[in-house]
Amino acid sequence: MIFKDRYYAGSKLAEKLSKYRNTKSVVLAIPRGGLEVGFVISKKLGLPLDIILTKKIGHPFNKEYAIGAVSIHGKIITDNSVPEEYIKKETKRLRDLLKKMYKTYIGKSQPLDLKDKNVIITDDGIATGSTILAAINIVKKNKPKKVIIAIPVSHTDAIEKIKDESDDIVCLKVDSGLAAIGQYYENFEQVSDEESIRLLWEANKNLNKDS
Template identity: 45%
Template structure:
């Protein structure tokens, strides 16, 4: 059980110390992953950005991820019953939302290049892993040297899936019975857009001060 996302982030940072001398980048899954990722990025001295990807859902079952899209790339698992026109419509809609997120959270900041870097993807927890898996497909297209998934809490099912796709997966807690991510935090309040902006800006101010 974690007190809150801040404590979880500090504990996670301790497990990621071996990457401190790498050329790296921390990618936080918004919104809940941002307070966790902030602690890791601060400890390792890595830049912090939000994962600007969204899943592409199946036309007959939107919650079922068949891929994901970023502002510049996308990844889709081919399905016979999914026409190309549907993918194009989804890409247009998803990228419109991602542009809004980018402007809100990143402003005019150009996203860091992933190529050749140790990229650490952080969320506050993983239940099924399906959405994160589709996001990994997009991130891999950026050619990072190493892809690490780090979370405070994960289901055993999700962990098995993620281990197949990432170079390393770190989960501090893998319970025998999984009741949802929030059940393993004493305080699990919804993270607002303002909080995301606060954490991203706070790290930027620390870097300027340093």
């Protein structure tokens, strides 16, 4: 399955998530690619959209290979063979970036209240699962009713990694041969900060974020 773009992938996910339309649910997108997917889910289901910020921690000798992920408030390490000093430095560097990103996207707005809500976490794809696991970890600290993962495409191993950590997974394409998320999209252009901010505003302009 090849998706025309992230918006198209989001529309296909929204069809599978129709039972959450106009319910006590929220959509959390992982920027920046996940925002285009999450925007469509949010609009089609009548749900508020917010972001959840995580960054993968790359291996010191191969930055594309994730050894874990970091959020503003926590981290997950999946490869314990890497020196602790490297992990500490990368965690601080990435956390500083995340704090700056959050201020850029959200400004002075308050995050969505997730308690007792169905929380739909989305991104444009999952390669290793480290980033989405970090996102799940953050969400669970807010005592949601359910955690739903909505993803256009994922590596088989990543699905196995997250299936016991979520209440439901909606994934349109699971592939054991996944090498890069972009190979499943005709258009996989990078999403700018400006576009990300616009999508957040557009999704929520007619919604009460605490609903």
